Amino acid sequence: LFARCNTLRRQQQLQLNAGLASLVSSLDSGEPCVYAAVQWVKDNSLPYLANSQASAESASEEVIKGMLHRMWIYSHHIYRQELRKKIFDCAKKLNLTGFCLTGKPGVICVEGLQENCEEFWRVIRYPNWKHISCKHVENIEAEGSVDSLRLFRAFEDLQFQAHGDYGLRNDYHMDLGQFLEFLKQHQSGHIFQILLGVEGKVAN
Known part of the structure; x- marks a missing residue:
């Protein structure tokens, strides 16, 4: 499974998928994982989105x-x-x-x-x-x-x-x-x- 979001920066997307992979690996073998994965993304994506927005704002304020x-x-x-x-x-x-x-x-x-x-x-x-x-x-x-x-x-x-x-x-x-x-x-x-x-x- 791989989660993708256009609003996430590359680093935040990697972190999100690392957490998702950790969830999937913790499930019992043969246990349906799609519903659990979708629910996990819904419950845990907000912090990553917030970090991505903060990083974007910081980059826009940085003056060369x-x-x-x-x-x-x-x-x-x-x-x-x-x-x-x-x-x-x-x-x-x-x-x-x-x-x-x-x-x-x-x-x-x-x-x-x-x-x-x-x-x-x-x-x-x-x-x-x-x-x-x-x-x-x-x-x-x-x-x-x-x-x-x-x-x-x-x-x-x-x-x-x-x-x-x-x-x-x-x-x-x-x-x-x-x-x-x-x-x-x-x-x-x-x-x-x-x-x-x-x-x-x-x-x-």
Whole structure:
């Protein structure tokens, strides 16, 4: 004999049938068992059903937690097209959002799963990018998907107006006032001092 119920979870169903098997084995040989088995199930199924419902409610209340990882990377400069292509291709492949600020200084922010951020950091440094450092790391616990905690919707290409008449030569300095304003718009104004070592002030 085997009892089956669609509302029972697998573990509760196994326990119910173990009890039923114990009843059947206790009956005398040749004694009709169907009526006794049906009656036993009627009398004993409620606790199993209650346990199954409690387990289902507990599972529905359990929230899967994730971790958003955000890395703030500083470089003396970022100019070369092949390097910029490598940065953007890698961020896209690893489903990372953030930005790359081209010029002098160069700044990269990536956010996503920790293993993807760490892989990005490994790839872009190889084989010989020396003037680069990870200045700050943030880990933020999320209930459910980490996407709700991202500060950036995509991986952006930042190129602010350069100071003076540098044009696009390899010594042009980005307008850091515009960069600070960008950070503040993305709830990250405090990062300016961490990256550059000076307190940021937006020009009036």
